[in-house]
Amino acid sequence: MRPSQAENPSPGRESGVLDRALALVEFLRAHCPWDAAQTPVTLTRYLLEEAHEVAGAIAGGDPDALRGELGDLLLNVAFQVVIGEETGTFSREEVVAGLEQKMRRRHPHLYGLGPAEPWETLKARERGGGPPASILDEVPTGLDPLLLAYRIQERVAKVGFDWDDARGALDKVREEAEEIGRELDEADPDRLRDEIGDLLFAAVNLARLAGVHPSAALAAANAKFSRRFRALEGLAMRDGVVWGQATLEELDRLWDEVKRLERAAAPPAGPEAP
Numbered sequence: 001m002r003p004s005q006a007e008n009p010s011p012g013r014e015s016g017v018l019d020r021a022l023a024l025v026e027f028l029r030a031h032c033p034w035d036a037a038q039t040p041v042t043l044t045r046y047l048l049e050e051a052h053e054v055a056g057a058i059a060g061g062d063p064d065a066l067r068g069e070l071g072d073l074l075l076n077v078a079f080q081v082v083i084g085e086e087t088g089t090f091s092r093e094e095v096v097a098g099l100e101q102k103m104r105r106r107h108p109h110l111y112g113l114g115p116a117e118p119w120e121t122l123k124a125r126e127r128g129g130g131p132p133a134s135i136l137d138e139v140p141t142g143l144d145p146l147l148l149a150y151r152i153q154e155r156v157a158k159v160g161f162d163w164d165d166a167r168g169a170l171d172k173v174r175e176e177a178e179e180i181g182r183e184l185d186e187a188d189p190d191r192l193r194d195e196i197g198d199l200l201f202a203a204v205n206l207a208r209l210a211g212v213h214p215s216a217a218l219a220a221a222n223a224k225f226s227r228r229f230r231a232l233e234g235l236a237m238r239d240g241v242v243w244g245q246a247t248l249e250e251l252d253r254l255w256d257e258v259k260r261l262e263r264a265a266a267p268p269a270g271p272e273a274p
Contacts, residue, residue, distance in 0.1 A: 021078040022092060029082060040080055047076040048144060059219065135159060146214055149204040162209075169206040176202045231258045 028035040050073040057066040084090045106122050108114040123138070124131075132138060135158070139151045156162065163169045176199040183192045207214040235254045236243070 018074070019092075021074050022082055025075070025078045025082040029086070035079075038079065038083070040083055043076060043079050043083075047073075047080070050076050052144070056219075146200075146204065146218065149201050150208060150214055153205050153208055157208075163205070166206060166209040169202065169209045172202045173199065173206050228255070228258045228262070231261070 025035075030036070050069065053069045054066065054073050057069045081092050081095055084095070085092065104111050104113060105126065107116075109116040135155050136152060139148065139155055141148070143151060153162075163172075176195065180192070180195045180199055183195045186192075204214045207217055232251070232254050235241075235257060236246070236251075239254070241250060241254070
């Protein structure tokens with residue numbers, strides 16, 4: 001009986017559609033000086049940016065944008081694979097085989113390898129059965145800093161290193177903000193950077209304990225600010241405001257008008273529940 005795709009899902013080197021992305025990168029590396037000069041390190045920022053662009057397209061519910069962003073992300077993944085082959089670090093076959101083996105280990109019940117097992121049991125087996133040296137060892141260090149802070153706090157909270165509620169985290173945010181105020185007076189850039197980092201870390205903790213994902217909250221804030229600023233640009237054009245010459249007071253007045261218009265356009269709140 002011929003094995004199913006699940007049992008032997010690896011295509012030949014050039015038989016799959018996705019292999020065309022690898023061939024495209026090979027062509028670019030051979031003919032474009034900029035592409036040829038790139039390394040896994042120099043391409044990391046683009047890989048992360050494209051992953052965020054994909055997430056943004058998903059959040060926006062735009063299938064055309066998602067298709068395009070997935071193509072950009074695939075290009076960056078293909079770059080990493082092709083460079084790995086060029087340097088002899090690994091091959092495309094090894095990348096796919098490693099993925100297949102991992103999914104088999106983590107889904108033994110789907111491949112006839114045994115019953116379904118709890119996630120922590122599977123992870124412990126992959127570690128060789130012993131516990132990690134630190135509870136932070138399983139936090140992926142390649143996450144963007146905002147999400148990494150959230151994951152670190154999640155992990156330490158599991159062993160009780162956490163505030164009782166969001167009020168404790170809020171007090172910490174206030175404390176860190178006051179320390180920044182003192183460092184602004186001292187004008188030490190290194191210490192100021194550290195204190196601002198502490199404030200951001202504390203704000204992430206506050207969001208987590210308040211039941212709000214910080215990435216979602218920041219994404220919503222970015223969208224709100226962008227929406228309001230575009231409206232401000234329209235009001236500035238209406239009033240003949242010249243960018244670069246307007247005072248902050250003039251722009252603040254327009255900003256307040258934008259917010260008033262938003263409130264006026266908002267649908268009225270529904271009746272209170274009996």
